[in-house]
Amino acid sequence: MLPRNGITREEIIRITETIRENNLHKEELNFKIIVIGDFGVGKTSIIGRFTEGQFSSHYKITIGADFAVKTLEWDENTRINLHVWDIAGHERFGSLLSVFYRHAVAAAIVFDLTRPETFESVDKWLIDLRRKLQLPGGKSLPIIILANKGDVTVSTVPKNIDDYCKNNDILAWYITSAKNDINIDEAMIKLTRAALANYRGFKCSLLLTEDIISLNDAPVNREKQCC
Ligand SMILES: Nc1nc2c(ncn2[C@@H]2O[C@H](COP(=O)(O)OP(=O)(O)O)[C@@H](O)[C@H]2O)c(=O)[nH]1
Ligand SMILES: [Mg+2]
Numbered sequence: 001m002l003p004r005n006g007i008t009r010e011e012i013i014r015i016t017e018t019i020r021e022n023n024l025h026k027e028e029l030n031f032k033i034i035v036i037g038d039f040g041v042g043k044t045s046i047i048g049r050f051t052e053g054q055f056s057s058h059y060k061i062t063i064g065a066d067f068a069v070k071t072l073e074w075d076e077n078t079r080i081n082l083h084v085w086d087i088a089g090h091e092r093f094g095s096l097l098s099v100f101y102r103h104a105v106a107a108a109i110v111f112d113l114t115r116p117e118t119f120e121s122v123d124k125w126l127i128d129l130r131r132k133l134q135l136p137g138g139k140s141l142p143i144i145i146l147a148n149k150g151d152v153t154v155s156t157v158p159k160n161i162d163d164y165c166k167n168n169d170i171l172a173w174y175i176t177s178a179k180n181d182i183n184i185d186e187a188m189i190k191l192t193r194a195a196l197a198n199y200r201g202f203k204c205s206l207l208l209t210e211d212i213i214s215l216n217d218a219p220v221n222r223e224k225q226c227c
Contacts, residue, residue, distance in 0.1 A: 026079045031195050032067075032103050033188070034085045036096070036125045037110035038118045042148040045178035046110060047084050050188050055179050072192065080192060101133040106142040106195040108187065113149050113175070116156045126168060137202050142171050142194035144187055150175035151182065 035043045049055055051068040067085040074080045109125050111118040135141055165173050171194055174183040
């Protein structure tokens with residue numbers, strides 16, 4: 001067989017097969033993460049930065065509910081496809097259709113440091129989110145707050161933001177910049193880690209329930225490792 005760029009066809013097939021085999025054992029998870037907040041705070045830019053590694057200063061209004069996917073090779077056993085959902089011009093109402101929230105496992109609420117009044121809206125978004133999205137098993141939804149456009153100013157960070165997060169069961173908050181790529185990956189990884197812990201905890205409690213049911217059916221001594 002003729003070599004192509006120095007690699008034979010057989011070698012290409014062998015390498016492809018090795019990659020396929022290496023990946024077969026991986027658990028593949030699909031997580032929906034939603035990004036909410038007022039119009040113009042930088043949601044679409046943050047999602048673009050995280051999923052495409054790009055920033056465009058050309059103003060582009062998001063049309064229709066939209067999402068972008070980013071695949072994370074989380075560890076040697078786990079691949080996570082993050083479906084990051086963007087809202088679609090309904091920001092002005094501060095309330096979204098339940099279908100947008102459905103099956104989400106985590107959320108980022110964004111405000112704009114150059115318009116401190118957008119922090120006031122965070123509460124409105126949080127109320128809408130909690131009203132329309134409950135995780136199975138009563139788990140707490142991982143939520144982070146992103147104080148965006150930190151490249152322009154940080155003097156407007158709300159003084160009460162730590163207390164706000166503590167009092168409202170918010171996982172963490174970050175000063176971000178979609179423009180200068182500050183803290184976006186860190187924030188999204190933190191959110192994903194919490195969603196994964198929830199998911200594993202949920203699977204674990206399902207396994208335990210199965211155990212209880214089957215133990216009731218047929219009491220046998222056995223050990224089962226969970227998570
Ligand atoms: N300086 C700066 N501008 C940003 C940043 N993120 C977004 N923008 C700009 O803010 C405007 C609104 O951003 P966009 O992502 O469309 O906001 P959305 O309505 O929340 O989706 C656009 O002109 C962006 O270029 C940032 O981190 N820094
Ligand atoms: Mg947008």
